[in-house]
Amino acid sequence: MTLWRALRKRRALHSETIMQMPLRPIQIRNLRLNPPLLMAPMAGLTHSAFRQICLGFGGVGLLSTEMLSTKRLPSENPTISPYLIRTASEKPLSYQLLIASAEDVAQSVEILHRLGADAIDLNMGCPAPTVGKFGAGAMLMEQPAGVRRMVAEARKLTQLPLTAKIRLGTELDEQKLKSFCTMLQDEGIDMLSVHARLTRESFARRPRWESIARIKEWLRIPVIANGGIFSVQDARDCLGASGADGLMLGRGAVIRPWLFAEIAHDLYGTQIPEPVVSLPELYGNFIDLLNGLFRPERRLGRLKEFTHYFARNYKFGHRLAFRVQSSDSVDEATERAAVFFEKNR
Numbered sequence: 001m002t003l004w005r006a007l008r009k010r011r012a013l014h015s016e017t018i019m020q021m022p023l024r025p026i027q028i029r030n031l032r033l034n035p036p037l038l039m040a041p042m043a044g045l046t047h048s049a050f051r052q053i054c055l056g057f058g059g060v061g062l063l064s065t066e067m068l069s070t071k072r073l074p075s076e077n078p079t080i081s082p083y084l085i086r087t088a089s090e091k092p093l094s095y096q097l098l099i100a101s102a103e104d105v106a107q108s109v110e111i112l113h114r115l116g117a118d119a120i121d122l123n124m125g126c127p128a129p130t131v132g133k134f135g136a137g138a139m140l141m142e143q144p145a146g147v148r149r150m151v152a153e154a155r156k157l158t159q160l161p162l163t164a165k166i167r168l169g170t171e172l173d174e175q176k177l178k179s180f181c182t183m184l185q186d187e188g189i190d191m192l193s194v195h196a197r198l199t200r201e202s203f204a205r206r207p208r209w210e211s212i213a214r215i216k217e218w219l220r221i222p223v224i225a226n227g228g229i230f231s232v233q234d235a236r237d238c239l240g241a242s243g244a245d246g247l248m249l250g251r252g253a254v255i256r257p258w259l260f261a262e263i264a265h266d267l268y269g270t271q272i273p274e275p276v277v278s279l280p281e282l283y284g285n286f287i288d289l290l291n292g293l294f295r296p297e298r299r300l301g302r303l304k305e306f307t308h309y310f311a312r313n314y315k316f317g318h319r320l321a322f323r324v325q326s327s328d329s330v331d332e333a334t335e336r337a338a339v340f341f342e343k344n345r
């Protein structure tokens with residue numbers, strides 16, 4: 001067979017696979033994820049203002065907090081903490097714990113019950129050395145015995161959906177990965193999200209969506225694919241390569257907060273209006289939300305973080321990002337952004 005014919009055959013098989021994919025909601029315990037599109041937890045980004053912006057477009061099956069350190073959680077005041085502030089509309093909302101040991105489970109779970117969490121996610125994928133130093137994040141995949149105790153303890157203490165988010169491990173080792181994932185399932189994890197990269201792989205690398213297909217073969221619980229989804233076509237390709245039960249969107253949704261709505265509409269047939277987007281208006285709404293929700297000293301950093309990604313909607317977006325990065329106040333950033341929008345209609 002010529003290479004060309006082989007490629008054509010592969011492409012045909014590929015689209016057949018997509019057509020047969022089970023595009024349906026996920027039910028985990030009492031929680032229905034419809035559509036099965038999840039917000040990725042992202043430090044400095046997935047706070048109440050961003051969640052509300054995404055909700056405005058629709059299509060998000062499960063919202064998320066950023067990672068919450070179990071050491072700091074007890075001293076956070078939920079009415080003023082930028083990590084915990086939320087509105088009643090932000091549902092269902094998963095809270096992600098950055099946790100290192102079974103001893104920290106009880107207090108954190110009790111707090112999350114009080115806060116009205118709809119699901120609890122355990123961070124087992126963060127590669128940051130500062131996090132690893134405390135034995136949390138991706139380091140957990142190197143300590144399966146400790147993780148088993150942690151998950152068992154959490155399972156004993158909550159009836160909420162309990163989920164975990166992992167990367168693929170420090171190296172490609174299928175036996176190790178399989179044994180870790182099945183251990184999570186056996187101890188009562190209800191759903192697993194997989195960022196399809198090895199621990200030390202950078203975001204610039206192509207995600208290994210096909211590795212998620214292997215994990216799907218091993219598990220009965222729903223598996224969510226994460227990494228590198230920036231468009232409806234990426235979502236389609238990722239589902240085709242991974243056979244995942246749902247998708248988790250991170251940076252793609254920060255650049256384009258209407259991406260959930262587009263994917264929900266195009267791939268899951270969700271009945272929502274086609275997103276009508278005005279970038280300056282969206283940006284203005286985001287600033288209004290920051291101003292309404294957070295104390296002044298908490299606003300600017302979050303605006304800069306968001307702008308870093310959002311600016312990619314513009315050909316000369318690096319200029320917007322630079323002007324906001326170098327602003328000393330939200331007011332200054334707002335004025336500079338207005339000038340940019342005026343010149344880049």
Ligand SMILES: Cc1cc2nc3c(=O)[nH]c(=O)nc-3n(C[C@H](O)[C@H](O)[C@H](O)COP(=O)(O)O)c2cc1C
Pocket residue numbers: 040041042043044045066067096123124125126165195226227228229248249250251252
């Ligand atoms: C700024 C930033 C902060 C992040 N913070 C977290 C976090 O708090 N918890 C977590 O599990 N992953 C975190 N991640 C990883 C994302 O959840 C996600 O796995 C990763 O960005 C790949 O998905 P994407 O290509 O859709 O962005 C973060 C990523 C970014 C870019």
